[in-house]
Amino acid sequence: MIHLSLNIAENQRSFTKEDKPFFYLADTVWSVFTNATIEEWSDYLDYRKMQGFNVLQINMLRQWDASESDLNLQPFALLENGDFDYHTLNEAYFDRAEIMLKMAVERGFVPALVLLWCNYVPDTWAEMFQKGNKMPFECVEPYVTYVVNRFSPFDPIFLVSGDSDFPTERANSYYLKALDIVQQLSPASLTTLHIQGRLREIPPAFEKHKGLGFYMYQSGHNSQFQHVAHEIAQHFYHKSDIRPVINGEPCYEQISYSRNVYGRYTALDARKAAWQSLLAGGGAGITYGAHGIWSWHKKGKKFGIVEGEGFDSPYDWRTALRFEGAWDYSFIKYLFEMYNLIGIKPLDIVLNKTEEIRAAGNENTLILYVPVNTKVRLSINVQDYKFTTIDLAGKRFAQTDVSVQKDQSVLDMHSFESDVVIIGTK
Numbered sequence: 475m476i477h478l479s480l481n482i483a484e485n486q487r488s489f490t491k492e493d494k495p496f497f498y499l500a501d502t503v504w505s506v507f508t509n510a511t512i513e514e515w516s517d518y519l520d521y522r523k524m525q526g527f528n529v530l531q532i533n534m535l536r537q538w539d540a541s542e543s544d545l546n547l548q549p550f551a552l553l554e555n556g557d558f559d560y561h562t563l564n565e566a567y568f569d570r571a572e573i574m575l576k577m578a579v580e581r582g583f584v585p586a587l588v589l590l591w592c593n594y595v596p597d598t599w600a601e602m603f604q605k606g607n608k609m610p611f612e613c614v615e616p617y618v619t620y621v622v623n624r625f626s627p628f629d630p631i632f633l634v635s636g637d638s639d640f641p642t643e644r645a646n647s648y649y650l651k652a653l654d655i656v657q658q659l660s661p662a663s664l665t666t667l668h669i670q671g672r673l674r675e676i677p678p679a680f681e682k683h684k685g686l687g688f689y690m691y692q693s694g695h696n697s698q699f700q701h702v703a704h705e706i707a708q709h710f711y712h713k714s715d716i717r718p719v720i721n722g723e724p725c726y727e728q729i730s731y732s733r734n735v736y737g738r739y740t741a742l743d744a745r746k747a748a749w750q751s752l753l754a755g756g757g758a759g760i761t762y763g764a765h766g767i768w769s770w771h772k773k774g775k776k777f778g779i780v781e782g783e784g785f786d787s788p789y790d791w792r793t794a795l796r797f798e799g800a801w802d803y804s805f806i807k808y809l810f811e812m813y814n815l816i817g818i819k820p821l822d823i824v825l826n827k828t829e830e831i832r833a834a835g836n837e838n839t840l841i842l843y844v845p846v847n848t849k850v851r852l853s854i855n856v857q858d859y860k861f862t863t864i865d866l867a868g869k870r871f872a873q874t875d876v877s878v879q880k881d882q883s884v885l886d887m888h889s890f891e892s893d894v895v896i897i898g899t900k
Contacts, residue, residue, distance in 0.1 A: 476845040480584055480629060480664060482687060486716040488817030489688075490666075491584075494814045498720055498759025499807045500529035500540035500586060501800075502768040504636075505540035506548045507532065507571045509770035514791070515574055516809065518767075521795055523581045525804040530578055531586045531668075531761060533636060534571075534621055536605060536630030538593040539778045541771035541788065557606060560613040564622060575628050585628055588668060589618055589652050597645040598638055599670060614648055618655045626660040633690070633722075639670045640677050650679060659683030666690040668722050672699055674706045681715055688758065689713070692723035693747055695739070695785070697731040703747040704754035704832055711755025711820060718817070721751035726763030727799040734784030738765075741799035745866060746893060748806055749843040753832035757818040759809075762803040764792025767894030805869065812838055813897060824881070825851035840898040842885075850885040850896070861885065867892035 479492045489496040501522055506515060522530075535549050547570065551562035575585050592598040594609045609617070622632070634653045640646050649667070656665055665685035667676060671694025680686055689710040693703035703724060710719045724747035725739040748760045766789035771777060773790040788794065810816050818834040818841065831850060832843045840859060844850060861874035867890070874896060875886040888894055 480631070482664070482718060483817060485817060486718070488718050495811070496528070496815075497807050497810045498529055499527050499803060499817050500531050500722070500759070500761040501527050502531050502723065502726065502761060502763035502766050503770070504531065504533040504588070505537040506729050506769040507534070507549075507567070508536050509540055509543040510574075511545070512573065512577075516577060518791075518795060519578055519581050519583070523583070525763070525800055526807050527800075527804070528582065529584045529586050529631070529759075529761075531588070531633065533588045533591055535588075535591060535594065537769065538591065538600070539769065541777050542775040543770070543771040543772075558609075558615065560609050561670070563617070568620075568624060572624065572875065575625060575630075577680065579628050585625075585630040587621070587625065587630045587631055588633040588636040589621065589656075590614070590634065590638075590648055592638045592670070595635075595638070595645050595648045597642040600637075609648070611648065614651045615655060616753060618652045619659065622656055622659045622663075626663060629663070629668065629833075631664045631687075632656050633666055633668045635667045635669065637668060637670055637692070639673060640680075646677055646679065650683075653680070653683060653685050661685075664688065666720070666722075668692065671696065671723070672702050674702075674709045688715070688718040688720060689774045690720045690722035693721055693725070693751065694723060695725050695729055695732045697735055697737065699724065700743070700747060701829070704750040704829065707751045707755035708820065709755075719756040720759050720761065721747070723762065723763065724748055726765045726768065727797045728789060728794065729765035730765070730784075730786035732784060738786070739747070741797065742867070742893065743804055744799045746829070746845050748803060749893075749895065750830070750832050752806070752810075753818070753820060753834040753841065753843050755820050757816065757820075757834065759816075760803060762800055764794040764797045764800065765789060766791045767805045783875075802866065805866070809864070809895070809897075811840065813841070813899070815839065815841060823853045825853055838900050842894070842896045844888075844896065845893045847887055847890070847894075849887055852883040852885070853881070854883060855881050856883040856898055858900050860900075861896055861898040863888045863890070864895050864897065865890040865892065866894060
């Protein structure tokens with residue numbers, strides 16, 4: 475088995491793997507343990523490996539809004555009313571999950587395993603939609619202990635929570651128990667919290683917990699709040715407890731706007747959320763999602779729509795696998811590795827009256843994301859830099875005109891019709 479040796483970098487802003495910089499490029503595959511056949515999983519892994527993805531975010535248990543599946547795979551025994559018997563693990567389910575993880579790790583992927591999605595925990599926002607079938611608190615320890623002991627040899631990241639708010643002490647006690655167990659049994663494992671969309675505060679008990687490895691937030695799928703992709707990245711970047719920051723759920727490509735609002739997110743929307751997250755403080759990496767992959771949807775099957783979220787139907791997973799936006803995220807990883815941008819520092823140097831244009835830099839490089847074409851005015855003198863404009867839609871590179879007056883600079887309009895990144899190197 476390949477040992478991946480994923481760690482936090484010395485500067486606390488990014489990751490290393492086997493002592494080399496590691497750009498976290500994840501795909502969202504919450505439902506694969508219950509919905510994907512072994513053959514499908516193999517095809518999926520080969521395709522994403524070819525694209526350069528290196529992390530897979532998976533729900534350890536059944537995803538409550540997964541698409542319908544004929545596989546009938548359950549992590550626990552079932553009671554007569556169809557609820558889970560949380561006292562009785564289904565060994566066959568976890569045997570199969572182990573096979574799937576072995577396949578992924580052998581291809582070089584880091585598993586990021588969710589332990590407790592919000593619908594398994596009482597008092598969370600999911601309570602109004604799924605009132606029963608919660609995991610009893612006394613079952614948290616044996617379940618998490620089993621998962622950590624069985625799967626820690628795969629060197630996974632453990633996402634202690636899934637889509638979670640932290641509304642009560644009772645709910646928080648579930649996640650704290652799980653985090654404590656991971657730290658006790660596998661102290662080298664990286665951990666984080668996958669938190670509810672647009673949430674930017676986590677309780678001090680988690681923020682100060684020495685077992686919490688990095689911050690993960692979710693800018694989510696609400697069309698009115700896409701600006702939080704950069705706002706929450708900034709928020710976590712400036713925390714006094716410094717950790718790497720990841721947008722673990724930007725808008726998925728081709729998912730509909732939440733709350734039954736008509737429209738779907740395009741590759742451009744997903745790309746914009748990624749770049750704005752990365753340059754505003756989330757420079758350790760990014761997570762992609764395709765509407766059809768996360769729920770592992772098959773044409774003709776029902777989609778487990780969560781009432782209140784109101785998402786339109788997904789694409790078949792085979793179609794969603796080949797959405798163009800995944801290549802945009804792959805290209806992001808290429809640029810971050812090529813220009814040594816991993817963990818890059820956000821910069822407040824843009825004079826334009828918008829927060830949509832983002833800037834970041836290190837000692838040798840400046841990078842700007844410009845979603846809509848305009849002259850970009852900077853508050854610094856950039857005469858020592860040579861700039862290249864990269865058309866993100868067409869992957870074309872162009873020379874860039876810059877004018878400097880005293881301590882300010884202007885990058886002229888480019889010739890492309892979509893969003894660009896502008897990279898300056900000394």
